[in-house]
Amino acid sequence: MSKRDYYEVLGVDQNASVDEVKKAYRKLARKYHPDVNKEADATEKFKEVKDAYDTLSDPQKKAHYDQFGHTDPNQGFGGGAGDFGGGFGDIFDMFFGGGGRRNPNAPRQGADLQYTMTLDFKEAVFGKDTEIEIPREETCQTCTGSGAKPGTKPETCSHCGGDGQLNVEQNTPFGRVVNRRVCHHCDGTGKFIKNKCSTCGGKGKVRKRKKISVKVPAGIDHGQQLRVSGQGEAGVNGGPAGDLYVVFNVKPHEFFDRDGDDIYCEMPLTFAQVALGDEIEVPTLNGKVKLKIPAGTQTGTNFRLRGKGVPNVHGRGQGDQHVKVRVVTPKNLTEKEKDMIREFAQMSGGQPDEQNDGFFAKVRRAFKGD
Numbered sequence: 001m002s003k004r005d006y007y008e009v010l011g012v013d014q015n016a017s018v019d020e021v022k023k024a025y026r027k028l029a030r031k032y033h034p035d036v037n038k039e040a041d042a043t044e045k046f047k048e049v050k051d052a053y054d055t056l057s058d059p060q061k062k063a064h065y066d067q068f069g070h071t072d073p074n075q076g077f078g079g080g081a082g083d084f085g086g087g088f089g090d091i092f093d094m095f096f097g098g099g100g101r102r103n104p105n106a107p108r109q110g111a112d113l114q115y116t117m118t119l120d121f122k123e124a125v126f127g128k129d130t131e132i133e134i135p136r137e138e139t140c141q142t143c144t145g146s147g148a149k150p151g152t153k154p155e156t157c158s159h160c161g162g163d164g165q166l167n168v169e170q171n172t173p174f175g176r177v178v179n180r181r182v183c184h185h186c187d188g189t190g191k192f193i194k195n196k197c198s199t200c201g202g203k204g205k206v207r208k209r210k211k212i213s214v215k216v217p218a219g220i221d222h223g224q225q226l227r228v229s230g231q232g233e234a235g236v237n238g239g240p241a242g243d244l245y246v247v248f249n250v251k252p253h254e255f256f257d258r259d260g261d262d263i264y265c266e267m268p269l270t271f272a273q274v275a276l277g278d279e280i281e282v283p284t285l286n287g288k289v290k291l292k293i294p295a296g297t298q299t300g301t302n303f304r305l306r307g308k309g310v311p312n313v314h315g316r317g318q319g320d321q322h323v324k325v326r327v328v329t330p331k332n333l334t335e336k337e338k339d340m341i342r343e344f345a346q347m348s349g350g351q352p353d354e355q356n357d358g359f360f361a362k363v364r365r366a367f368k369g370d
């Protein structure tokens with residue numbers, strides 16, 4: 001596609017002053033701004049106008065253009081006409097003041113809501129079906145959201161013509177600037193309601209406590225959240241409702257710790273149990289299971305109970321339970337018990353079993369300074 005002559009685009013001649021170029025550009029930019037002009041080629045035209053302005057308003061670029069005509073914008077002068085990636089917002093704000101422009105009658109999605117649900121440890125592990133009650137804004141049933149008394153309709157706000165915004169003109173050192181402000185006659189809705197709906201007072205929405213069923217999935221963890229689609233605040237102008245986010249606060253358990261899908265616990269055992277071996281019962285999330293403790297088990301030893309952890313919340317299997325052995329040193333011994341232990345100590349030489357644990361050898365070497 002061959003490019004149109006920049007002077008032609010802006011409708012100015014080669015001797016036009018920078019002010020004249022600027023004036024022509026402002027007029028055309030307003031005309032073709034994509035937020036204003038809904039014609040199919042408005043964006044193209046707007047871009048063309050901006051390219052022309054970028055070049056003709058810069059004396060250096062203008063001189064280059066006058067001499068060489070259209071060239072690759074990336075050659076000769078850096079970027080310039082090529083860097084149009086910033087969108088229209090900035091240019092728009094330049095003319096109309098901050099905030100851009102939003103059609104007040106366009107459908108908008110309702111706000112998202114957040115609800116914190118506290119769960120017992122096992123409720124999080126197994127999941128549950130429950131019902132929560134949340135206060136939220138819903139479309140008023142009396143007026144179906146219009147805010148007008150049944151049988152009547154909201155009228156277009158006469159102050160802003162339905163735009164929801166007003167032009168406020170100001171004279172500044174840079175010329176007359178037009179700012180857009182929210183229309184205070186209609187609070188930006190663009191509508192005027194003569195006969196307000198008595199149920200909602202013209203808001204079109206009512207605040208209600210709504211009961212919502214929530215299916216807590218098995219395996220949910222502390223801090224995770226669940227999205228309940230379409231259960232947030234009602235939308236505006238027929239837009240969809242927002243979503244409800246349920247955030248889980250899981251209470252700790254007095255015996256089990258949880259890390260992801262794995263469960264951790266500690267089992268206190270007597271010296272006799274670990275020395276001689278035993279079969280013990282260990283509590284799990286699904287009741288007791290038997291665990292064989294081999295003779296000579298050390299304190300701190302971990303046993304893994306496969307598949308006795310938490311079901312994965314995404315349905316990917318099940319975690320394990322880790323059982324850590326803690327040998328409990330007896331207290332408050334009777335004289336007879338003490339005698340027996342002394343006897344045992346004499347028989348075993350009064351030192352930890354070297355073969356059983358090289359750790360004590362390391363301790364001895366450390367004392368010797370090796």
Ligand SMILES: [Zn+2]
Nearest residue numbers: 157160183186
């Ligand atoms: Zn208004």
Ligand SMILES: [Zn+2]
Nearest residue numbers: 140143197200
């Ligand atoms: Zn109503």
